[in-house]
Amino acid sequence: MDRLSLNQITTNGWSLPEAVAGCAQAGVGWISLWRDKVAEVGVTAAADMVRRNGLQVSSLCRGGFLTGVAPDGSDVDGIADTAVAIEEAARLGAEVLVLVVGGIAGNDLAGSRQRVADGVGELVPLAARHGVRLGLEPLHPIQCAERSVLSTLDQALDIAEQHPAETVGVIVDEFHVWWDPRVEQAITRAAGRIAGFHVCDQLVPLPDPLLGRGLPGQGPIEHRRLRACVEAAGYRGPIEVEVFNAELWRRPGAEVLAEVISSYAEHVA
Template sequence: MSAGRLSLNQWTTRSWSVAEAVDGCARHGVEAVGLWREHVAGHGLAATARLVRDAGVRVSSLCRGGFLTGGTWLDDNRAAIDEAAELGAACLVLVVGGLPGVAPGEPPAPGFSRDLAGARARVADALDVLAPYAGERGVRLALEALHPIYCADRAVVSTLKQALDLAERHPSEQVGVVVDTFHQWWDPDVFGQIARAGDRIASYQVCDQLSPLPPDVLLARAVPGDGVIDFGPLTAAVAAAGYAGDVEVEVFNADVWAADPDEVLATVRARYAALVEPHL
């Protein structure tokens, strides 16, 4: 039986290759998958495009482009856009990058920049270049605002409002936003911004937040129902805004990664049916 609009983000079952993830989706009745570029590269871009087409699986997103605040973003993001076009992905997710000189998992480089406003201006300037390139190739960029704890090293865009302010400088078919429950559930303005987003919503990603937080806060995500987030109101708001695309479950969690991927996907499907789907 089909799981409808549920999509498996490949990182949830991190140990699965592209081929294993697509096969797992087929066996569990999941009709869409969110792919990661490094896995696609390992399988081969053309081979991956054939695989998903032959399996009848939608590519709900390709993750990720971005990191626009450094000095070497252009070629990699153009390549990511080309890859998304080849895969027929519904969007290319952009994690925009942190302060210049601050990289994920590394100490700040000597002479790193503390200029947060300047870093955000770099993101806007980069989008001015990338949005037309994406539009020419039929690819929609999806800006993902990350929780403020990741501002220094991953994303100087922390709220849905900030993401929309950037996206609205460009045609909706070129630049949209990601609504991600983990990153945005805490925001007191989230419901107003979801309503504002309307057809700018390019992706809806759901996962829970653990409490207490683990030592590595990057791994604080959980399968829906295992944390503190109330999915009903957020999902209903996304539906009321007009979003009719796939709903990705994206989980970064060491215990989930260590578990049997088939058991994880079965749990994901059951939690989606119970906590998310009734509100779409």
């Protein structure tokens, strides 16, 4: 249980002060911060708040959109924004910055993936100077067009392996990779490169490609099998429970966190 981390999106109705206090009161020692929540209080205040409550930051979500395309289809300077996020991560004590790399630019999938590779290469020196690891997170193929042109761990590793492992790794998010027939081989390939392990379940039937997540145990994902795979590949870091679910977001944060802890204990730990 000492590896459990609350990803802030799971209790999205909570402010940062509420989430930090809630984790401290519940005995959860790790938290994954989201930049919009941090911005509400400021980076300095957020870092101080985390330290005063005895928590550690497992990751900062998120940078990326290196293809230059935001989820709503608008143009975005992903390089500049991610550079800011790297500095924020360092100030918050987050060793990992999660990258969602962006959707297709100009209907050119191969070219969009090359933009991601080029963008990562441009950002690596800054990340190395700040001691922040870039975590490439592949997303489910249904989100390829608008959120991530990286759909598998193998595709993320093709880019990560061009750089030092301590600076560029990959995020293993169950929701996005559990379906992949090569997931076990890809996790083995990722040995030394796993920067984060995110757990949740997929709701059946899937109500929404973004918000169709449930707590561990509410769907078909084999959590302990995937956990065994990432541990065999050498990962011993925090395990984030990350659930995008509108119903959870409407409920009291303390109630949701209690269910996070119990579902993690029963189905993951």
